[in-house]
Amino acid sequence: MSEGRIGLIAGKGPIVKEVADLLSREGKEVVIADLTSSTNKGIVKEDNYFSASPGQVGRIVKGLKSRKASKVVFIGKVEKGELLKGWIPKVDLSALKLLGKLKDWSDDSLMAAAINFLEDSGIEVLGQKEVLAPLMAPKGVLSKTKPTDEQWRDIAYGFVMAKAIGSLGIGQTVVVKRRAVAAVESLEGTDATIRRGGELAGKGAVVVKVKRPRQVERMDLPGVGMETLNSVIDAQCKVLAFEAHETVLMNREELLERADHWGISVVGVTLEMLREYDPPSVSYSFGKGEEEG
Numbered sequence: 001m002s003e004g005r006i007g008l009i010a011g012k013g014p015i016v017k018e019v020a021d022l023l024s025r026e027g028k029e030v031v032i033a034d035l036t037s038s039t040n041k042g043i044v045k046e047d048n049y050f051s052a053s054p055g056q057v058g059r060i061v062k063g064l065k066s067r068k069a070s071k072v073v074f075i076g077k078v079e080k081g082e083l084l085k086g087w088i089p090k091v092d093l094s095a096l097k098l099l100g101k102l103k104d105w106s107d108d109s110l111m112a113a114a115i116n117f118l119e120d121s122g123i124e125v126l127g128q129k130e131v132l133a134p135l136m137a138p139k140g141v142l143s144k145t146k147p148t149d150e151q152w153r154d155i156a157y158g159f160v161m162a163k164a165i166g167s168l169g170i171g172q173t174v175v176v177k178r179r180a181v182a183a184v185e186s187l188e189g190t191d192a193t194i195r196r197g198g199e200l201a202g203k204g205a206v207v208v209k210v211k212r213p214r215q216v217e218r219m220d221l222p223g224v225g226m227e228t229l230n231s232v233i234d235a236q237c238k239v240l241a242f243e244a245h246e247t248v249l250m251n252r253e254e255l256l257e258r259a260d261h262w263g264i265s266v267v268g269v270t271l272e273m274l275r276e277y278d279p280p281s282v283s284y285s286f287g288k289g290e291e292e293g
Helices: 015-025 057-066 080-084 093-101 107-120 128-135 149-167 190-201 226-234 252-262 272-277
Strands: 005-010 029-034 049-051 069-075 173-177 180-184 206-209 239-243 265-269
Touching: 005 015, 015 029, 015 069, 015 128, 029 057, 057 069, 057 093, 057 107, 069 107, 069 128, 093 107, 149 173, 149 180, 149 206, 149 239, 149 265, 149 272, 173 190, 180 190, 190 206, 190 226, 226 239, 226 252, 252 265
Parallel strands: 005 029, 005 069, 029 049, 206 239, 239 265
Antiparallel strands: 173 180, 173 206
16 A cells, blocks of 8 residues: 555444554554544544544545545444434435435445445545455464364355355355354344354354455455454354455454353354365355355
8 A cells, every 4th residue: 555644434343443553553644534423533633533424425525535535444334224224313415316326225235336436536445455454364273172073064054155145135144053044144233143043043053254245345344353252152152253365353362362261163264175064055146256155
């Protein structure tokens, strides 16, 4: 990345501070456009911070430009359920025009519209992988506890099922036990899905999180952090698996230490490494460059 100020269009979650700190260590000056009203206040100096509703796209562009941030990255979670319930207190004319042109309010449609608006306004949207390279999850068993053969089969099954629901734009996470899906993520988010899956499947379930096929590459990579692991512990699940090289792994040392304490397997996986565990075949196309399960 070239020198200059980097804007973070910031939702909820500890990843916002982690990324701001990462960029600061690289010598970048960070500007935060906080979509949560105040959750991210104090991460950067006051002059480099402003808040906006997700529906105030004109204010976001103006705030970034006035602070000389010509490049941005989207970081953190914005609850689409709150959007559907009318949570956004202010929607400007630019946002109304954008929403009026959309064929649907799927994640990919909303994100593509946001990227296009920013770039049409002269602000470059950086890919999350480009910015978050040091935080991307590696392949392999990262914890001291290794999955059993039975759990590996559940991981393989869950990986393909998660890709399948992702191809429909539903979610990124499934909870599996004995090759049966106990819970599928939708608007409630990963943590609520894990807790619901644990309640339905009982002790010992497997959690699998993947990147959606045909996902908008510059936004919304799957993320795993301490909140995710704590949900796994609360739900009495025994494995937390996620797609290697496509998942942001936050607070890695702390997460693995806690996982080891609770005897939970933490694994970065790819479809290729799961072939020997007989993943199911599905009829969905996973998009250019991705195989079907």
